[in-house]
Amino acid sequence: MKSFGYNITEDRQIDFDANDRNVTVFINEIEPSILLCMGCGSCTATCTTGHFTDFNIRKIHTLIQRGELKHLKKEIMKCMLCGKCQLVCPRGVNLRNLILSIHTALEKSGL
Amino acid sequence: MTFNLFVLPFSLGFIFLFFTMIMKNRSWIHEMDVEDKRKFKSGLRSPRIFFALREIFFESLLHRKMFRRNPMLGYMHMSFAFGWFLLILFGNMESRIYSGFWINPPYYPIFLKFFIHDKHVLPFEIFTVPGFFRFSMDLLLLFVLSGLFLAILKRSRSHWFGLKKTSQLQFSDKVTMTCLWLIFPLRLLAESFTAGAYGYGGGFITQHLGNVLAFLWPLNDKDVAYACWWMYSLSLGIFFVMLPYSRYMHIPTELILIFYRNFGIQTRKGSGFFSEIELLSCSRCGVCIDVCQLNTAAGIQDIQAVYFLQSIRHKQVMNNIVNRCLVCGRCQEVCPVGIHTDYQRLFHREVFRKSQAQDFSFLNGESTRKAEVIYFAGCMSHLTPTIPEAMQQILDTAKIDYLYLDKDHTVCCGRPLMLAGKPVQAEMLIAQNKKTILDSEAVLLVTSCPICYRVFREDYKLDIRILHHTQYLLELIKKGKIPLQAYFRKVAYHDPCDLGRGSGVYNDPRELLLKIADPVKVRNEGKDSLCCGGSLGLINAGTEEKDRITKEALENYLEAKPEILLTACPLCKKTFAKHSPVEVMDVAELVMEAIPKKAGEVMSC
Ligand code: SF4
Ligand code: SF4
Numbered sequence: 001m002k003s004f005g006y007n008i009t010e011d012r013q014i015d016f017d018a019n020d021r022n023v024t025v026f027i028n029e030i031e032p033s034i035l036l037c038m039g040c041g042s043c044t045a046t047c048t049t050g051h052f053t054d055f056n057i058r059k060i061h062t063l064i065q066r067g068e069l070k071h072l073k074k075e076i077m078k079c080m081l082c083g084k085c086q087l088v089c090p091r092g093v094n095l096r097n098l099i100l101s102i103h104t105a106l107e108k109s110g111l
Numbered sequence: 112m113t114f115n116l117f118v119l120p121f122s123l124g125f126i127f128l129f130f131t132m133i134m135k136n137r138s139w140i141h142e143m144d145v146e147d148k149r150k151f152k153s154g155l156r157s158p159r160i161f162f163a164l165r166e167i168f169f170e171s172l173l174h175r176k177m178f179r180r181n182p183m184l185g186y187m188h189m190s191f192a193f194g195w196f197l198l199i200l201f202g203n204m205e206s207r208i209y210s211g212f213w214i215n216p217p218y219y220p221i222f223l224k225f226f227i228h229d230k231h232v233l234p235f236e237i238f239t240v241p242g243f244f245r246f247s248m249d250l251l252l253l254f255v256l257s258g259l260f261l262a263i264l265k266r267s268r269s270h271w272f273g274l275k276k277t278s279q280l281q282f283s284d285k286v287t288m289t290c291l292w293l294i295f296p297l298r299l300l301a302e303s304f305t306a307g308a309y310g311y312g313g314g315f316i317t318q319h320l321g322n323v324l325a326f327l328w329p330l331n332d333k334d335v336a337y338a339c340w341w342m343y344s345l346s347l348g349i350f351f352v353m354l355p356y357s358r359y360m361h362i363p364t365e366l367i368l369i370f371y372r373n374f375g376i377q378t379r380k381g382s383g384f385f386s387e388i389e390l391l392s393c394s395r396c397g398v399c400i401d402v403c404q405l406n407t408a409a410g411i412q413d414i415q416a417v418y419f420l421q422s423i424r425h426k427q428v429m430n431n432i433v434n435r436c437l438v439c440g441r442c443q444e445v446c447p448v449g450i451h452t453d454y455q456r457l458f459h460r461e462v463f464r465k466s467q468a469q470d471f472s473f474l475n476g477e478s479t480r481k482a483e484v485i486y487f488a489g490c491m492s493h494l495t496p497t498i499p500e501a502m503q504q505i506l507d508t509a510k511i512d513y514l515y516l517d518k519d520h521t522v523c524c525g526r527p528l529m530l531a532g533k534p535v536q537a538e539m540l541i542a543q544n545k546k547t548i549l550d551s552e553a554v555l556l557v558t559s560c561p562i563c564y565r566v567f568r569e570d571y572k573l574d575i576r577i578l579h580h581t582q583y584l585l586e587l588i589k590k591g592k593i594p595l596q597a598y599f600r601k602v603a604y605h606d607p608c609d610l611g612r613g614s615g616v617y618n619d620p621r622e623l624l625l626k627i628a629d630p631v632k633v634r635n636e637g638k639d640s641l642c643c644g645g646s647l648g649l650i651n652a653g654t655e656e657k658d659r660i661t662k663e664a665l666e667n668y669l670e671a672k673p674e675i676l677l678t679a680c681p682l683c684k685k686t687f688a689k690h691s692p693v694e695v696m697d698v699a700e701l702v703m704e705a706i707p708k709k710a711g712e713v714m715s716c
């Protein structure tokens with residue numbers, strides 16, 4: 001087939017009924033401060049790992065809230081836990097513990 | 112007659128304890144690696160054994176460190192330990208003179224007054240003081256009883272002992288403690304009733320008390336005395352049997368700890384037999400509770416070293432206990448036993464996180480240019496850009512040819528991962544940074560961040576000089592490389608945990624300050640300094656709790672009414688700046704300010 005330089009984009013519909021929100025509930029319980037997030041993206045802007053890759057911590061916790069856990073494990077392994085994100089967060093989200101609890105949640109749910 | 116059935120509880124308890132300790136120690140020796148075994152063997156044949164005995168005398172018997180902390184607390188511990196020790200010593204001498212043998216059954220000195228009722232002067236005493244032993248044994252008993260009185264008082268009036276909060280007890284501790292508290296009053300009663308019944312044989316307390324009791328008591332005194340001897344023996348026996356399962360296990364274990372430590376065996380990162388010895392050596396004195404800022408500022412009262420160690424011992428380590436700690440090292444600093452709680456804490460975090468992998472394959476070591484001096488700002492310094500900026504300008508002024516290693520992007524030093532319980536995963540970052548550092552062929556590595564400084568020194572195994580910027584700046588000033596025209600502003604200096612307690616750098620920053628500022632004295636400083644509250648060691652605590660810790664620390668500095676709050680850590684600076692009414696600066700920034708404008712003009716952009 002002739003290539004026109006276009007691809008079929010992946011379906012971005014969020015299906016809350018199909019998504020597994022158990023992990024979300026678990027994480028929100030361990031680190032409820034995540035509910036304070038207003039999505040400003042400061043954490044991602046300062047992220048140490050983000051300087052090297054397209055790792056995006058804000059996106060990660062947004063995905064978790066939606067229960068979209070597909071690429072989570074691969075992504076979360078890149079965080080260096082340096083704590084910069086937490087220091088710049090205007091809402092006082094304890095991001096380091098959030099990341100650690102994602103690790104725990106994934107481990108527990110065998111994902 | 113040198114035997115009676117009532118000696119059995121004591122004797123059996125004693126034998127049980129003796130063999131338990133032997134078995135324990137055997138298993139510890141068994142667990143030692145080759146290196147530790149070598150140290151142990153050579154230690155046994157070296158004068159270090161005398162150093163250990165000396166330390167045991169001063170710390171386990173006299174409780175010198177405890178005295179320094181609070182004389183009442185020190186006296187309480189000393190009267191128990193030293194008093195009991197002297198009772199045993201004198202009792203053994205006395206009983207040997209009576210029996211005429213060098214070897215006695217162990218119970219004989221303990222129950223001597225039951226077996227021997229003597230009003231004569233011993234041959235030995237003719238040359239000294241008549242009734243010497245009777246007198247001294249009573250005096251020593253009084254000494255121990257005074258300590259007991261204080262111990263009971265401490266349970267309800269702990270603030271008299273310099274403790275705001277005394278440790279909570281477990282059931283096994285309560286039983287053992289009751290037995291311990293009963294031992295000496297029962298001994299007093301047993302000896303008094305016996306002396307009273309016979310009309311002689313007691314010392315200045317037991318005889319008089321015995322006479323009064325004999326006068327008042329309607330029953331046969333010898334029977335009452337016999338019952339008291341039974342109870343005395345029982346309380347001793349139960350105490351010995353319960354001891355390995357209670358906090359009093361610290362008594363025999365601390366002796367072993369002191370020997371091993373003097374032989375050069377040390378705590379390592381990770382757990383092992385030594386951690387267990389340290390753990391069992393905790394006397395639950397509670398000194399660590401009061402210094403912990405999570406307690407004093409944030410009202411979190413279940414995670415302090417004493418409770419943490421207790422939870423390990425009872426195999427109930429919980430996420431909350433392990434992860435709620437600043438790893439500030441304050442408790443470790445004051446612990447009279449010298450327990451390395453930080454290592455233990457990090458090891459137990461590791462247990463939770465062992466299998467949680469990291470992936471840093473996206474880092475693919477960039478090549479650097481060669482330089483003799485490299486400057487590593489660290490992640491945190493990038494959040495306080497004025498610090499690395501000041502450093503660059505100072506280094507330029509001093510005409511140092513340096514390479515700013517992490518100018519564009521930092522690879523984290525790895526300590527934050529270690530603090531979260533991932534030392535193995537941190538190795539990947541360490542390897543990455545190490546490669547870049549070695550590639551530069553530098554001979555000196557300067558960093559602005561105490562967190563990086565500590566991990567560079569402890570875990571990187573680099574063969575080059577590593578300095579924190581306060582140390583390096585002092586060196587440059589001493590060499591006359593930085594022109595200074597100081598304003599001598601009034602500053603309060605805050606020791607960052609990882610620089611002070613963590614790496615022992617207290618003097619260099621202070622020496623530097625004297626050259627450019629007017630440092631004021633603050634309440635908690637040096638080893639006693641407070642944590643700013645921003646520590647990456649604290650994994651799960653809310654903003655509110657952290658803020659309270661920061662405010663408590665701030666108060667300490669503001670009391671001295673400084674113009675500037677000075678620190679040597681970007682993380683401390685950022686944390687303090689959030690709440691401080693006075694300006695918060697890093698030492699490097701103050702040095703920058705002190706460089707005369709004329710010399711600075713070239714760089715000001
Ligand atoms: S802790 Fe992780 S997510 Fe946060 S800034 Fe550092 S690398 Fe990024
Ligand atoms: S910085 Fe804080 S508030 Fe902003 S996106 Fe990140 S977590 Fe949310």
Ligand code: SF4
Pocket residue numbers: 392393394395396397398399400416417420445446447448449450
């Ligand atoms: S850890 Fe040290 S200071 Fe704390 S209770 Fe135990 S012995 Fe005392």
Ligand code: SF4
Pocket residue numbers: 402403404405414415416435436437438439440441442443
């Ligand atoms: S290290 Fe600091 S925060 Fe942790 S228990 Fe000790 S004093 Fe408290």
